[in-house]
Amino acid sequence: MPAITPIDALDILLVAYFLFRLMMLIRGTRATAIIKGLAVLFVANLASGWLGLRTVNWILEQGTTVILVALPVVFFPELRRALEHLGRGQLFSRLAGMGPEEVGQVVDPVVRSARLLSESRTGALIVIEREVGLEEYVESGVRMDAAITTELLLNIFTPNTPLHDGAVIIRGQRVAAAGCFLPLTDNPYISSKMGTRHRAGLGVSEQSDALVVIVSEETGTISFAKGGRLERNLDEDSLRMRLTRELSGGRTGNFVRWGGLG
Secondary structure: OOOOOHHHHHHHHHHHHHHHHHHHHHOOOOHHHHHHHHHHHHHHHHHHHHHOOHHHHHHHHHHHHHHHHHHHHHOHHHHHHHHHHHHOOOOOOOOOOOOHHHHHHHHHHHHHHHHHHHHOOOOEEEEEOOOOOOHHHHOOOEEEEEEOOHHHHHHHOOOOOOOOOOEEEEEOOEEEEEEEOOOOOOOOOOOOOOOHHHHHHHHHHHOOOOEEEEEOOOOOOEEEEEOOEEEOOOOHHHHHHHHHHHHOOOOOOOOEOOOOOO
16 A cells, blocks of 8 residues: 655645535535435435346436536536635635624624614615625625625615615625625525515525524514524624624524424
């Protein structure tokens, strides 16, 4: 058995790191479920060959071939995001959460705005971008590149203004865009009482690892969405705790999946 040289070790580490970054990039997107499905097909193919199920094995092999050919089309959004991250030099960005000062620059104005908007029953949808890029949604709105302040967020969501009905997307410590259009959730079990804001907030959280703050226009309820899950009836302190924990790289909290909730 040949000895492993330092070059071989470096080669293995680079490949492992690249695969890890790729997994982090698609985490929280629909690509994760597709990869799991491919893994099941691969295991079933091996098992059918080992058991001598020739017909089943042949069908699985043909189906796997067709799926592999279709993968570039299926994974087009994820491939585009990966190339976009590579072009912006973000593929190898740090994995740790923000520092305390950076977290405060984002969390404080968002939480204060959510409380004030809740008190006045003004609808709002605030999306905080993380590892998965949201450039396609930023392009659908009005670019701003402005500092995050309570006054700016309150002004954006003032009723009967041009940007009121869209989403605000925060990137880093800046408001990247406002008036953005987001994808609606694919969850068939969501309550019919949920309006477009909640459906859009859940939708973008299903397709990315973004953190989403939603204020209901009808009830003033503050909700928090992450990973296709939604937690409602938050107050200022609980919202601050959740955002701070997530942006600081802390552990994920417990969320209630929409299905069976009224």
